[in-house]
Amino acid sequence: MFRNILYPNRWEALSNKAVTLPHRGVSPPESRDRTVSSPEDRDLTISPPEERDTGAGCCEIVLTILAVIIIIATFPLAICMCLKVVQEYERAVIFRLGRIREGGAKGPGIFWVIPCLDDFRKVDLRTVSFNIPPQEVLTKDSATIMVDAVVYYRIIQPSVSITSVENANLATQMLAQTTLRNMLGTKNLSDILTDREEMADQMEMLLYEASKGWGIKVERVELKDVKLPHSLQRAMAAEAEASREARAKVIAAEGEMNASCALKEAAVVMVECPAALQLRYLQTLSEISSEKNSTVVFPVPIDFISSFMKK
Template structure:
């Protein structure tokens, strides 16, 4: 084979071996003989095979689950809490060069922060203020990740597992609270009804005609029941008095 053709084939293979395509949502750090050179932007890129290598970093929002952590709250209630962390790399160079494995590091930081934050408050606070707990965890984690070129977007507490006896106690407490509210509402309704009846009685007392109308209405309602016979005492004082004939 002609040496020229052989040289062209080898050169073509070298050129093909160095072709790299970087997607829009990624960045690539180029190293030459192990030393960082620069960060490659998206598009068609070429590196020198063997001499140069690249490490690709995803700059989209990434999620990491916080595995369930055993936490003892301030009021000595044991519980298991898990969550999720949302973060984004804004400086690929720092994310690769400043920390060995940023995903693992963020996971460890988040677990420690979750135990620290939830261990300083009572159980009721955790249950009612999950959003606030997440913000406190985020504030602790992002202090460290800022040095790594990583922004913590948000931290959410997903699930809180309580012991069986604690769940029963909370269910009983909730049932008692619902019963208390129902009794209060019933008492308020009875009070309002009594006030209305009192107002109606006062109005009827002011007018004898109103007493008659109420009596006639009651008789009409009773007469609608055709299957029973009811004796109703007729108050004499509500009847019209007969005029005596003058002698």
């Protein structure tokens, strides 16, 4: 009634046009496109200015005057109830008769509140981390695995985090769990085991796009552990062992081929130089004599034997 008396033209204009309210938990396009460089920047509003009643009504003015009179009458005892302090890493979101006060969040330091009219909530701006419980995920290639992760985030818009979502911390945790399951469901098992950093960056981007409307910035996401079923572990171990044996056989075959090529080149050199063959005989005798053997074998040249066979 007081508002119709004070602002008749305004309420007639609002009654003649349809007012579209934003979806719950999603900030308007003006606030989503705006970047915040630091937590000290002014908080974004939930709805456009033309859709919010920022004017003070008669009841609020009367109650404010009465509260000020009471504070003056009870001075200095009322100072203890009016002055509040927030730490460097905190901000205070003040509500006066249910409305957020202009100027955004207060702090750090001392700020002024009016008892019985103002209510405030402290918001911690420090980085918060939480563990995502192990999630059972069915990968793209139909493999069932258990994956857990850790998420680091912080609040960059205190007023938005209070007014746009009931519990920002719980909402972020639930969003991280569903995002982890949905993202890993589109990946193959080999990609999950080898490209953890890429998937962590992709999950961080998805969480940031979904939670920035709540005044939250996701800073880092890390995949902690990927647990495979025992049957799948045995199959992968057998596959890895077979792959190692195949590589060992290939390496041995390559070594024999290289040795054969080297032996062929040595035979060509010995054919061209008969003295090299005699030196090889002497080297063989020295190797035999170095060991304590009762039997000594003397290699006989094939040419010498062939001459006796001809006779």
